[in-house]
Amino acid sequence: MVRVTAGVEAHTHEYISTSHEDQKFGFSIAGGDALEAVRRIVAAPGLKLLGLHSHIGSQIFVTDGFEVAARRVLRLHAEIERELGVTLPEFDLGGGFGIAYTTQDDPRHPADLARSMRKIVEEECAVLDIGLPKLSIEPGRAIAGPAAFTLYEVGTTKTVTLDGGTSRRYVSVDGGMSDNIRPALYSADYSATLASRESAATPVLSRVVGKHCESGDIVVKDEYLPSDVAAGDLLAVPGTGAYCRSLASNYNHVPRAAVVAVRGGEARLILRRETVEDLLALDVE
């Protein structure tokens, strides 16, 4: 497959937008690099080109970016067929379908999105008068993201007074940017809920923060949590099944957390907690 840049400004954070011109991924369609790359692959003995590939970015909720990308990449697909006489059997529109990290997020169902994509591709192929290639998509977080949540234990809390006299309560937990780098990396939003007990206490504006040595070590930037949340309580942060464990690090030389699978009320440890001994095991004596 040849990854192409469709020149699309996806509606998402710049760091996870991957199909505008000024970024590192893909051969530019507008600049002619994509067609040239295809020419060279077609001419190279031993290489078989299956198709064009576009991935416009991640955590995208509106389909217009996918639509623009699909139409632009299909035009190149048709141009390759016309000019080089090569019919590419596949067409890959990548992933990037947003999931609900907070109650503000309203994702479309993947099956619904897939139907829309297929319709766009069918329409454009009819306009371009080309056969329908096999359509692939690569939904990453839409599969794995909602499958997990992270459970943190509260350490300390403190309340600060903000300009205008309002206040914010900081709730520190026993994890942070080593188990979820996304908020620190590109201001990703998450939500949190008190998981270890019920509380009828008044909700107060809270910021859930980690235990690392950065003020930017934020787990959940803004959340209303019961005012009686205190040390020892457990907080659940949903939507952490993608890009959390796989991006986890030993930031500050902190050992990584365990992963537990739960089904039908049964829990099974699938990744054990990392120990200090694990970290020291790489030291050469």
Ligand SMILES: Cc1ncc(COP(=O)(O)O)c(C=O)c1O
């Ligand atoms: C080429 C490609 N396809 C698909 C994905 C999946 O993206 P998402 O998890 O946002 O759906 C990624 C993520 O980085 C990617 O780089």
